[in-house]
Amino acid sequence: MQRVLNSETQQLIxxxxxxAGWVNSRRDHGKLVFLDLRDRSGILxxxxxxxxAKDVKDEFVLEVEGVVQERPKAMINPALKTGEIELxxxxxxxxxxxxxxxxxxxxxNLSLPTLLDWRPLTLRNPKVKAIFKVQEQVVESFRRALKxxxxxxxxxxxxxxxxxxxxxxxxxxxYYKYKAYLAQSPQLYKQILVGVFERVFAVTKAYRAxxxxxxxxxxxxxxxDAEMGFINAWEELMDTCAIVVKKIFYDLQKSCQEELxxxxxxxxxxxxxxxxxxxxxxxxxxxxxxxxxxxxVPDLTPEDEREICQFAKEKHESExxxxxxxxxKKRPFYTQPDPxxxxxxLSFDLLFRGVEIVTGGQRIHEYEKLLKNIKKFGFSQGAxxxxxxxxxxxxxxxxxxxxxxxxxxKQILGLENVKEAGLFPRDMERIDQRLSxxxxxxxxxxxxxxxxxxxxxxxx
Amino acid sequence: MQRVLNSETQQLIxxxxxxAGWVNSRRDHGKLVFLDLRDRSGILxxxxxxxxAKDVKDEFVLEVEGVVQERPKAMINPALKTGEIELxxxxxxxxxxxxxxxxxxxxxNLSLPTLLDWRPLTLRNPKVKAIFKVQEQVVESFRRALKxxxxxxxxxxxxxxxxxxxxxxxxxxxYYKYKAYLAQSPQLYKQILVGVFERVFAVTKAYRAxxxxxxxxxxxxxxxDAEMGFINAWEELMDTCAIVVKKIFYDLQKSCQEELxxxxxxxxxxxxxxxxxxxxxxxxxxxxxxxxxxxxVPDLTPEDEREICQFAKEKHESExxxxxxxxxKKRPFYTQPDPxxxxxxLSFDLLFRGVEIVTGGQRIHEYEKLLKNIKKFGFSQGAxxxxxxxxxxxxxxxxxxxxxxxxxxKQILGLENVKEAGLFPRDMERIDQRLSxxxxxxxxxxxxxxxxxxxxxxxx
Numbered sequence: 001m002q003r004v005l006n007s008e009t010q011q012l013i014x015x016x017x018x019x020a021g022w023v024n025s026r027r028d029h030g031k032l033v034f035l036d037l038r039d040r041s042g043i044l045x046x047x048x049x050x051x052x053a054k055d056v057k058d059e060f061v062l063e064v065e066g067v068v069q070e071r072p073k074a075m076i077n078p079a080l081k082t083g084e085i086e087l088x089x090x091x092x093x094x095x096x097x098x099x100x101x102x103x104x105x106x107x108x109n110l111s112l113p114t115l116l117d118w119r120p121l122t123l124r125n126p127k128v129k130a131i132f133k134v135q136e137q138v139v140e141s142f143r144r145a146l147k148x149x150x151x152x153x154x155x156x157x158x159x160x161x162x163x164x165x166x167x168x169x170x171x172x173x174x175y176y177k178y179k180a181y182l183a184q185s186p187q188l189y190k191q192i193l194v195g196v197f198e199r200v201f202a203v204t205k206a207y208r209a210x211x212x213x214x215x216x217x218x219x220x221x222x223x224x225d226a227e228m229g230f231i232n233a234w235e236e237l238m239d240t241c242a243i244v245v246k247k248i249f250y251d252l253q254k255s256c257q258e259e260l261x262x263x264x265x266x267x268x269x270x271x272x273x274x275x276x277x278x279x280x281x282x283x284x285x286x287x288x289x290x291x292x293x294x295x296x297v298p299d300l301t302p303e304d305e306r307e308i309c310q311f312a313k314e315k316h317e318s319e320x321x322x323x324x325x326x327x328x329k330k331r332p333f334y335t336q337p338d339p340x341x342x343x344x345x346l347s348f349d350l351l352f353r354g355v356e357i358v359t360g361g362q363r364i365h366e367y368e369k370l371l372k373n374i375k376k377f378g379f380s381q382g383a384x385x386x387x388x389x390x391x392x393x394x395x396x397x398x399x400x401x402x403x404x405x406x407x408x409x410k411q412i413l414g415l416e417n418v419k420e421a422g423l424f425p426r427d428m429e430r431i432d433q434r435l436s437x438x439x440x441x442x443x444x445x446x447x448x449x450x451x452x453x454x455x456x457x458x459x460x
Numbered sequence: 461m462q463r464v465l466n467s468e469t470q471q472l473i474x475x476x477x478x479x480a481g482w483v484n485s486r487r488d489h490g491k492l493v494f495l496d497l498r499d500r501s502g503i504l505x506x507x508x509x510x511x512x513a514k515d516v517k518d519e520f521v522l523e524v525e526g527v528v529q530e531r532p533k534a535m536i537n538p539a540l541k542t543g544e545i546e547l548x549x550x551x552x553x554x555x556x557x558x559x560x561x562x563x564x565x566x567x568x569n570l571s572l573p574t575l576l577d578w579r580p581l582t583l584r585n586p587k588v589k590a591i592f593k594v595q596e597q598v599v600e601s602f603r604r605a606l607k608x609x610x611x612x613x614x615x616x617x618x619x620x621x622x623x624x625x626x627x628x629x630x631x632x633x634x635y636y637k638y639k640a641y642l643a644q645s646p647q648l649y650k651q652i653l654v655g656v657f658e659r660v661f662a663v664t665k666a667y668r669a670x671x672x673x674x675x676x677x678x679x680x681x682x683x684x685d686a687e688m689g690f691i692n693a694w695e696e697l698m699d700t701c702a703i704v705v706k707k708i709f710y711d712l713q714k715s716c717q718e719e720l721x722x723x724x725x726x727x728x729x730x731x732x733x734x735x736x737x738x739x740x741x742x743x744x745x746x747x748x749x750x751x752x753x754x755x756x757v758p759d760l761t762p763e764d765e766r767e768i769c770q771f772a773k774e775k776h777e778s779e780x781x782x783x784x785x786x787x788x789k790k791r792p793f794y795t796q797p798d799p800x801x802x803x804x805x806l807s808f809d810l811l812f813r814g815v816e817i818v819t820g821g822q823r824i825h826e827y828e829k830l831l832k833n834i835k836k837f838g839f840s841q842g843a844x845x846x847x848x849x850x851x852x853x854x855x856x857x858x859x860x861x862x863x864x865x866x867x868x869x870k871q872i873l874g875l876e877n878v879k880e881a882g883l884f885p886r887d888m889e890r891i892d893q894r895l896s897x898x899x900x901x902x903x904x905x906x907x908x909x910x911x912x913x914x915x916x917x918x919x920x
Binding site: 003020022023039040059060061095096097098099101118119120121123124129132133136139140150152153154155156157158159160161171172173174175176178180182189192193195196197198199203204205207209211219220222230232365366367385386387389390391392393394395396397405423424426428431432433435 | 463480482483499500519520521555556557558559561578579580581583584589592593596599600610612613614615616617618619620621631632633634635636638640642649652653655656657658659663664665667669671679680682690692825826827845846847849850851852853854855856857865883884886888891892893895
């Protein structure tokens, strides 16, 4: 007999079927036992004799044969997709047993340490699982939106030879007899590939050795990166970014209704027209609204980000807002300066509900200008020799943007900590298990460590 | 004026258009200059006055306005998609200049060192670029085939805490004050997620510190991984694998015709029914065909792989063949043994044109059995504590398979070296630039290195 999914049983009333899944819960009512059976499509109520359900406990994996029947009116559960039916079990086979659970897996507000210490288990919690169905859709919509605009997908390398971009911290690797690093972004590779495919994107891993524990950092994250050439105006980058982000929201609203509902999230009112403000304009508005004068700060503070989003919502009915023209010193060396000669750049951030979710801008595509800027930023041209080939041999005006899938997921679902949006999040203290508690030992390399620390300091 | 793509000009005869791209070649004919302009859609012939094309050289990035006209009959080029038309230029703008090329970029058989030393440039060669359009389709078809079968896509972590699986070599990372490693496969994570989503797949990076330079190895590769639960028979894994691989071939034949043609590749005759042979049967057949007795060898030699593919083609009209039931000692600890009690496993390789392209099998899903096998293989259960949670709390019968996108691409296109199928391939001697020639210095950590070497020896 072929297995059917729980969600398919609704169409099979009075028929004999076979289903399979995990015991989500067990309720004993005298001679009858009610099992909620969970499979990838949802939950189905199974009614067993106590004999058939003997020894069956939570998280046991079962195969159940039986007849689908309508529930008595009083027993209908509108919260369940299969709430109008149940399966009257005739045969129950145990595919795998489970130990007694160390905590209540159905608890909706598990603490972060429990969520992470028991990840293989807590991911089975429907609300936790929903986070990663949403994340899958974020990634897929990013991909589809760009494919529809004729972008080529590529897989950038993650082992890099030198600490090129500056700014963020790097993890060193022992690469055969050499020292190498984990890439902090696929930036240089996506730019190189504009010279090949014109429009490219990647779903890739990026790594940041941030020596701090915050609600916004994970060491390894999913970077969604896009880059495009032959732009006529740098605003086209924001246009493209807006198409991508709107598709993500549109698709989520369509395909992840149930998941969004679990988090009380509605994305229908996010806004059609995304306002665009220069950072200097934004700071003036914030000053006028709050009396807080940050007009001399080269970036928006977290407080400012929240305030300007509030402004966008009130004045433009948009939960999204582009902030543009960040100062040169706050952006990487490859950022195109504003041609007006000021100390600002053709760069942007996209803010959503108080937090930056996308960052992007036009790049310097002129070889000589790029050479000069590398020098100006204090980097060695030799370290960029490979990257520079792309510009030495003809690169059109180009730019792009990137977003972190975990932060995007966190912000969409209103999670408190980005680690909740990491499938197996890595931080200073954790790779799956807590590092201090695991078999890991401190590497006894004081000399090497000192060298790494020194480099970090220099870069700051 | 809006830019149109070169491929769109065919529909715009006698109209004024703007195109943009790179100068693929320049041919001077007295007062006229013929430029082949290359954009992401292909090549277009542009006819200029020598005045308009003054100073224009190969790989310059141009924007050209002009009128599309039919070519004189004698000048039609059937090799070109736009071979029946040309653009009569009225205005030529140089978007970016290019230095004189260090070699002939149109050369179809560039040497491997040139291909890699000048990667940002050589990727522009249409035949090289075609490799990565094929690879993009391989990845996309893998993804689509599995999504159609209700698999969930996930992004596995690549930083891992310990050297778990054994076999392949690992790259150590300095992870804050701890030592960590680059994952050699997402195996343990995809198994954990069967407990959550039942069916999962990933397109991810995997890392192998193979201290050898061969035509088959790269240090960082694209792993296409799938895993599924609730299988009734382990043969379902081969069925699923066959669906995926056939979709890859089918889609390539449909969407990458031009690219396949460049490599004289035809995938239409790959075969409908893929034969399945136990390794012991295969070895007997090879013995009968060649007199080579490898029936006591626990794996197929490269010579044997070629011979059994030849057999499959002759006897079964298939260029694909499944080899099954590899000995326990040749497969990882989590491989399900054959229930017949022999020393063979429920595992398979899929061979294509003489080389293994997929490997897979059923896993041990029973917690106690898995514990025993970890011990039997000489590993510490503590190192697997996190992974084991998934099995301790109920896991259905499950299995999966994986393939390397670069090797798949190499084998499909008949490339000589897998590095040709790596976008920016990393090996013992190269991360973009040759390591010995770059700014890299040997890390002076003899003590640390000795320790790594010692661990490697123990594992062998």
